[in-house]
Amino acid sequence: MAQVTFEEISASDFFYRNRDIAGFTNPSRAIFAAIRELVENSLDAAESLKIPPDIYVRLSFEGEASKETQIYKLRVEDNGIGVPPRHIPSAFGQVLFGSKYKLKQQRGTFGLGGKMAILYGQITTHQPACIMSSNGMSRIYMYKLMIDIQKNRPLILDRKVLLNKEQWRGTIVEFCLEGDYLRAMPKILDYFKQTAMVNPYANLTFVDPKGRLYKFTSVTKDMPKPPKETLPHPYGVDVELLQRLIHITPYKNMPEFLINHFHRVGEKTAQKFLTFSNISPSKNPKKLSHEEIVRLMHMLKKFKEFLPPDASCLSPLGEELLKVGIVKELKPEFVAVHQRRPATYAGHPFIIEVGIAYGGEIPKRSAFLIYRFANRIPLLYDEASDVSVRVINDMNWRRYKAAPDMPIAILVHICSTKVPYKTVGKEFIADRPEVRKEIGNGLREVARQLQHFLTRREHVDRERKRLGVFSKYLPKIAQFSTTLAGKKKLPDIEKLLKSVKKFGGEEEV
Ligand SMILES: Nc1ncnc2c1ncn2[C@@H]1O[C@H](COP(=O)(O)OP(=O)(O)OP(=O)(O)O)[C@@H](O)[C@H]1O
Ligand SMILES: [Mg+2]
Structure with a gap:
């Protein structure tokens, strides 16, 4: 009889086997994804300090890997908040570990990106990654590490603590990876250009393997208002989330539980909701049975009077x-x-x-x-x-x-x-x-403004053409009419032209 064997794999093993779903599909896309993930982390790190990001990216050629692919060293340096030393190994060596599993707008979401880049580098070049970080105080922490893919744990190969005489603050990530820069180049440059477009307060510098320098300089010091962390909105909860909240809550009655754990629930709304759902306000949330929790979830979704989430947890560009x-x-x-x-x-x-x-x-x-x-x-x-x-x-x-x-x-x-x-x-x-x-709806609004502009321009163009016709033929007509009338003195056509010009000129403005 055929034997079926069962086994468990770690999170990093999963992403090692399925790197395509994280964007690391081929050497060209991988090099793009690696740069992008690290730049994204750096932008988040600077913005969380409310300072304009200053990011330096260098990709240098290290050797040939095969006919089409080369080995590159990637170095990304930022002026961000830095990583606390005790978290450096896991932040860069343990998949699904991060500080961004929060309800507020951030670029980072999964606790994966930076590690995927390092993991890809490791499996293609078998070399460790080097991380340096400081919060600007007296010390800089340096780690050389690899990822133990089967255990999903960082393997620390070296650790140094350096004196931070210059009070440098930020993070440097450096590692080698296989890639195809020539094919990736247009996308990488496009990525920097577009990043500069929606982060006009950031300084981005990229040095490519040929030593070419691409600089995207900030044009403003204004930054969007930083987002605030928010609570879950009642319309978005499920039973798992309710159970987690009940497990950690210190509150012993329903109104306090609702007000303190949910977004947009104040005293009045909580009372109204409890009457609507026929739940006793004095009920201790920890005493809710499984059926009652399921019912609570359904009632939260049914109640129509919760206000929609406010936007303080978002940070649009403006x-x-x-x-x-x-x-x-x-x-x-x-x-x-x-x-x-x-x-x-x-x-x-x-x-x-x-x-x-x-x-x-x-x-x-x-x-x-x-x-x-x-x-x-x-x-x-x-x-x-x-x-x-x-x-x-x-x-x-x-x-x-x-x-x-x-x-x-x-x-x-x-x-x-x-x-x-x-x-x-x-x-x-x-x-x-x-x-x-x-x-x-948004696109229709700007499309209308474009239409308005194009209509105006069409009109101006028409006027300009008309003006061209006037200034070309009017002198000839004047000459002809003068001869025809048997007169010698030409009429003053300048006045006429001026009045037409004035009209045309005004339209153009
Ligand atoms: N340059 C950096 N400066 C400060 N902290 C960083 C930096 N890079 C990474 N980190 C920390 O390491 C964590 C893990 O980063 P990683 O890119 O792996 O995941 P993420 O950014 O949280 O989510 P995502 O998978 O969406 O990128 C981050 O949550 C952040 O706390
Ligand atoms: Mg990230």
């Missing part, structure tokens, strides 16, 4: 910064931006921001240039599967005088405490009806 970013990177002739009001899907708050830019340095192509962002991260792969692209393709652009072959760039940014990514590689957004609707 119309001003969005415009600054677009103008800085795309240098268009016209730009319109719009921020939607906060909305929710499945109890998670989100805000959509959109922008449309026309002309200037935007190239003419056969399709619109689409920029997608989530929590200020550019999304560069799997465009066709993204909800924004579907909405854009479904819109009737002719109504707005726009067509895909015009030099038009469209930008969509979603920020949320939980961006509905479809993969852990954070490449595209799921088609949630609430999200789709907000994107559609």
Whole structure:
């Protein structure tokens, strides 16, 4: 009889076997994903201190791995908050370990990205990663580590504590990985450009393996308001979450339990809800039976009077910064931006921001240039599967005088405490009806502004042409009429031209 064997694998073993789902599909994509994950961590680290990020990325050539792939050393340095020394090994050597499993908008979500980059480096080059970090106080901590993939634990190979004479603050991550930079180059440069677009307050420097320097300098010191951590909204809870909250709660009656553990529940709302659901206010939450917890969850979802989540846990870019970013990177002739009001899907708050830019340095192509962002991260792969692209393709652009072959760039940014990514590689957004609707409404608003601009321009063009015709033929007509009338003195046509010009000139402004 055939034997079936069962075994358990660790989280890092799972991602080692399935690295495609984290975006590490091939040498070209892996090198892009590694840079992106580390830059993302650095941006979060600086923003959590409320200071403009200053990030230096260097990719240097180390040797040939095969015909198409090379070994590179990647170094990313930031001016962020630093990692507490006791957490450095796990933060960089244990998959699904992180500080961002919180209800507030951050780029990091899964506790995976940085480790995936290091893990990929380790399995392709068999070398350890080196991490240096300091919070700007007296010491710098240096770790050389690898990941024990089967146990999902960091393997510390070396540890040093250095004196921090210069009071340097930040984190440096350095490791080797296999990659195909030549193929990845356009995407990597695009990534930096787009990151600069939605983080116009950040300084980004990239030195590529040929020693070429790409600098994206900040154009503003203004940063979006930082997000606050929030509590779960009653419409988004499930039984597991209720059980966890009941387990940790110090509160001994229902109103206090609801008010202190849920977002948007005040005293009055709690009373109303308890009457609505026929639950005694004096009930101790720890005494709720399993059936009662299931019922509580259903009632929370049914009660119509909870206000929607507020947006303090979100940090949208804002119309001003969005415009600054677009103008800085795309240098268009016209730009319109719009921020939607906060909305929710499945109890998670989100805000959509959109922008449309026309002309200037935007190239003419056969399709619109689409920029997608989530929590200020550019999304560069799997465009066709993204909800924004579907909405854009479904819109009737002719109504707005726009067509895909015009030099038009469209930008969509979603920020949320939980961006509905479809993969852990954070490449595209799921088609949630609430999200789709907000994107559609936002796009229609900026499309109307573009239409207005294009109509005006058409008018100005027409006027300019008319003016051209006047100034070409009027002198001839004057000459001809003078001869015909048997006069010698030409009439003063300057006055006439001036009045037409004045009209045309005003329109142009
Ligand atoms: N440059 C950095 N500065 C400060 N802390 C960092 C830095 N890089 C990583 N960390 C810490 O290490 C943790 C793990 O990072 P990692 O990229 O693996 O996961 P994440 O950012 O939490 O989530 P995601 O998988 O979405 O990237 C982070 O949550 C953060 O606390
Ligand atoms: Mg990360």
